[in-house]
Amino acid sequence: MTTPQIYDVLIIGAGPAGLAAALYAGRSRLSALVIEKEKDGGQIVITAEIDNYPGSLEHETGPSLIDRMVAQARRFGAEKVYDAITEAHLEGDIKRLVGKKGEYLGRSVIIATGAHPRPIGCPGERELIGKGVSYCATCDGNFFEDMEIFVIGGGDTAVEEAVYLTKFGRKVTIVHRRDELRAVKSIQEKAMNNTKIHFLWDSVVSELHGDGVLEAMTVKNVKTGKETRIEADEEDGTFGVFVFVGFIPESQLFADQLLLRNGYIVTDEMMHTGIPGVFAAGDIREKSLRQVITAAADGAIAAMEASAYIDGLCLVNEPNPSMVVV
Ligand code: NAP
Numbered sequence: 001m002t003t004p005q006i007y008d009v010l011i012i013g014a015g016p017a018g019l020a021a022a023l024y025a026g027r028s029r030l031s032a033l034v035i036e037k038e039k040d041g042g043q044i045v046i047t048a049e050i051d052n053y054p055g056s057l058e059h060e061t062g063p064s065l066i067d068r069m070v071a072q073a074r075r076f077g078a079e080k081v082y083d084a085i086t087e088a089h090l091e092g093d094i095k096r097l098v099g100k101k102g103e104y105l106g107r108s109v110i111i112a113t114g115a116h117p118r119p120i121g122c123p124g125e126r127e128l129i130g131k132g133v134s135y136c137a138t139c140d141g142n143f144f145e146d147m148e149i150f151v152i153g154g155g156d157t158a159v160e161e162a163v164y165l166t167k168f169g170r171k172v173t174i175v176h177r178r179d180e181l182r183a184v185k186s187i188q189e190k191a192m193n194n195t196k197i198h199f200l201w202d203s204v205v206s207e208l209h210g211d212g213v214l215e216a217m218t219v220k221n222v223k224t225g226k227e228t229r230i231e232a233d234e235e236d237g238t239f240g241v242f243v244f245v246g247f248i249p250e251s252q253l254f255a256d257q258l259l260l261r262n263g264y265i266v267t268d269e270m271m272h273t274g275i276p277g278v279f280a281a282g283d284i285r286e287k288s289l290r291q292v293i294t295a296a297a298d299g300a301i302a303a304m305e306a307s308a309y310i311d312g313l314c315l316v317n318e319p320n321p322s323m324v325v326v
Contacts, residue, residue, distance in 0.1 A: 003105075007033045009306045010097055010106035011078075012085055013250075015042025016292045017282025018112035019069040020299030021306075026076025028307040033104060034073070035097065037084040041066035042114040043247070043283070044292055046136035048164035053292045061138065065292070090257050090278045108277040108306040111254065111265060112299060115247035115283045120152060124208035124217075125243075132214020133241050137161040141168045144240035148233060150175055150217070151242045152205055158244035159183040159191045165242065166196040173198045175205060177222055205241070213238045249284050259323045261286050266323050271302040274323035277309050 008030035011018045018034055025032035039045060047062035056065055074080075083099035090109060097104040117135040119125055125133055134140040141164065149169035151162040154176035160183070165172050174181075174191070179201040181188050191197045200219065206227060207218040215238060216231045232239045249263040258273045259266040264286035271279040281298035283290045 004103055005031075005105070006094060007031045007079075007104070007106040008310055009033075009108045009110060009303065010035060010095065010104050011110045011112060012097070013037075013042060013112035013114055013282070013284075014040040014070070014080065015112060015114045015282060015295060016044060016066075016069060017114070017284075017295040017299040017302075018042075018110070019066075019073045020296040021110045021112060021281055021303040022073035022078035022080075022299075023069075023076050024300045024303035025306065026073065026078050028303065030303070030307055030310065032078045032303075033106070034078055034080040035083055035085060035099065035104060036080060037082070040070050040080075046138055048138045048141075048161060050292060063138075085253065088253055088257070090254070090275050093277075095277065107310050108279070110271075110299070110302045110306060111258075111273075111278070111280040111284055112282045112295075112302075113250035113253075113284050114295075115249045117243065118246045118248050120205050120243055120245060122205050122207055124210070128208050128210055128214045128241075131212060132210060132238050133208060133243065135243050137164050137242055140240070140242075141165050144168050146170050147236045147239055149173070149240040149242065150200075150205075150230075151244060152176075153244040153246070154178065154181040154183060155244065155246065156183045156187050159187045161242060161244055162197055163187075163190045163194055165240075166194055169196070169240065171198060172196055173200055175200045175203050175219060177204050178202065208241065210238070214241060217241060247283065251284055257325060259325050268320055268323070270305050271298055272305065272320065272323070274320060274325060277306070279305055 009025050009032045011034045014036035044062035050060045083101045085097050085099045087098035089096040095109045149172045151174045202223045203219045206220045209216040220227045265280040267280050279302035281302040282295035
C-alpha cells in the first residue's frame with residue numbers, strides 16, 4: 001500500500017472560506033488539498049443573487065461567483081477531491097483525515113465545513129422534501145410557476161429568497177414567528193415594495209400534509225394558539241413551502257477535539273482553534289457576521305496562519321487555554 005502524500009494544508013470544504021484558503025495557500029507555495037463532501041460552493045450555490053460581495057457582477061448568482069472562485073483556486077495549484085470526511089485526527093505534527101474514499105495527511109488543517117439549512121422540524125416536513133418542501137429557491141423556484149408560495153422565516157435569507165421567488169409564484173407569503181422581521185432594513189424594503197409579497201405574522205408551521213405531494217399546511221398563531229389549515233388551490237393541487245429558518249453548523253466531527261459554542265467552532269481572530277496547526281474559517285466559526293466576504297477573509301487569514309505555522313513562525317504556537325477542550 002502506498003503512503004498518502006503529506007500536504008502542507010488540508011482544507012475541508014469548498015465554499016468561499018475553503019476556496020479563499022486554497023487560493024492563499026497556493027499563492028504562498030503551500031501544497032493544498034481541498035476536500036469537498038458534495039458540491040463546490042457550500043450555501044452560496046443555493047443563493048439566487050449575491051449583490052453584497054465587492055466586485056460581484058450585476059445579477060451575480062451564487063453558482064457563477066463560486067465557479068470563478070473554483071477556477072482561481074485551481075489556477076494557483078490547489079488540488080481537490082470529493083470525499084466525505086468521517087474521522088479527524090487533529091493532534092500531532094501530521095494530521096490525519098479519514099474519508100469514505102481515502103485517507104489524507106497534512107501538516108495543517110483548515111476546517112471550512114460551513115452549515116446546512118435548519119429544518120422546521122414539524123410532522124410531514126421530511127416526507128414532503130422535493131414534493132413541495134424546499135430549502136433552495138434557485139433550485140426549485142421554477143416548479144412553482146404561477147402558483148402560491150410560502151416562505152418560512154424572517155431573516156435575511158428568507159426575505160431575499162422570497163423576493164427572488166416572486167419571479168415564479170403569483171403570490172409569496174412570508175410566514176414569520178414574530179411580528180417584525182429580523183432581516184436588515186435594506187432587504188426588508190425590497191420585500192415591502194413588492195406587491196406579490198404578503199406576510200403572515202406571529203405564525204409557525206405546525207404540520208405539512210400531503211400524500212405524495214404537498215397539499216395543505218397547518219399554521220399556528222403563537223399569540224392566540226389558533227391553528228389554521230391552508231389548502232392548496234384546487235386547480236394547482238399543490239403549493240411551495242420554502243424553509244429559511246437559519247443554519248446548523250457542520251461541526252459534529254470535531255466536537256470532542258475542538259471547543260464549540262452553540263455548535264460553532266471557537267477560534268481567535270487569526271482562525272486558530274485550540275489545537276496547533278488546526279484552523280477554522282467561514283460559517284463554521286463562532287462569529288457575528290456570516291457573509292461571503294467574511295468567509296473569504298477568514299479563509300485568507302487561516303491560510304496565511306497555516307503557512308506561518310508550518311514555517312515555525314506562528315506567533316501563537318501554544319494552544320490558547322480558552323479554546324482547549326477539557
Ligand atoms: P437567521 O438570521 O438565523 O434567521 C433565521 C430566521 O428564522 C429568523 O427570522 C428566525 O426567527 C426564524 N426561525 C428560526 N428558527 C425557527 C423555527 N424553528 N420556526 C420558525 N422560524 C424560525 O438566518 P438567515 O436569514 O439564514 O441568515 C444567516 C446569516 O447569513 C445571517 O448572519 C445573515 O445576516 C446572513 N445573510 C446575509 C445576507 C445578505 O447580507 N444579503 C443574505 C442571507 C443571509 P426570529 O427572528 O424570531 O429569531
